[in-house]
């Protein structure tokens with residue numbers, strides 16, 4: 001029996017349409033192998049939506065996304081829209097999408113692929129085998145807490161204020177996503193906080209400990225954020241899954257990602273409590289190489305793999321895509337961003353063809 005999934009595609013701007021085309025071909029090929037049918041609907045976001053409708057996230061796009069099982073997004077933005085006022089810039093489309101779908105959990109994997117190990121700025125022996133997932137809380141914490149603002153004091157001096165706040169329910173929902181993510185990986189979860197100084201972190205730690213009773217197969221540990229920053233560059237292999245708040249996660253997920261050294265390879269997922277998640281590469285729309293068949297489509301393809309694993313619960317199909325990516329790298333195919341001496345330079349389309357061959361083999 002074939003299973004049917006409704007997927008909204010948001011190719012966006014710049015290299016978005018090129019890398020999305022590759023991911024769609026890969027999805028369809030893997031779907032045939034695993035008896036999955038994808039009903040694909042393309043919708044507008046970012047600059048493309050501004051040009052067509054005047055705004056970066058048309059109501060129709062959000063409605064289409066809400067009615068689907070998962071959303072596959074490429075990237076938005078470009079020089080053309082850089083001078084627009086903030087509230088109608090392409091980036092607003094992304095923020096609107098995250099808010100509209102209530103995506104509170106951001107999953108950012110950082111995996112060192114053996115074929116690209118020399119792209120890392122750290123020593124081979126430090127990064128060889130690194131496979132980390134950072135689960136970051138996305139809609140709470142100090143970025144949204146009240147009060148916030150710049151206020152004048154009685155003495156006339158200005159005071160800038162932000163508030164780090166987490167309620168038990170906010171901690172519990174990100175905690176559950178993190179425990180369930182760890183269950184799909186190596187079953188080790190490290191909760192990162194600053195509980196030695198911050199009360200909000202003490203509550204965070206208490207709730208994580210409480211939640212762990214429901215996930216006896218996952219080993220929970222705790223680490224202060226300053227130590228976590230140090231350990232990520234000293235001995236990153238000790239980590240499997242990391243869960244942390246919005247501010248700490250913003251910083252640590254970028255640090256973890258850079259262990260891999262190659263932005264064209266990094267996928268991500270943003271999930272809500274129910275409803276569709278959004279799966280997208282970490283990189284932007286790369287306007288400097290758009291339309292030249294130079295883009296690396298692998299982060300987009302790996303985002304489709306994340307969609308299958310974390311959005312549609314189809315781990316075998318996801319594995320198959322990840323294996324195909326490893327295979328084309330083994331065969332020496334490289335786009336310009338990851339090319340090194342002795343490898344075969346290919347463009348976006350040829351990388352897509354190589355992936356389809358690897359899947360068919």
Ligand code: NAD
Nearest residue numbers: 074075076077078264283284285286287288289295296337
């Ligand atoms: P970028 O990630 O688009 O590009 C940074 C550099 O990496 C560029 O030299 C680019 O050519 C290269 N690069 C990125 N992805 C690549 C790929 N798949 N293959 C090969 N090379 C790749 O970041 P930027 O230049 O700071 O931003 C460009 C535009 O993208 C801006 O409008 C920005 O607002 C937007 N942006 C969007 C997102 C998103 O959609 N989530 C994220 C970041 C930036």
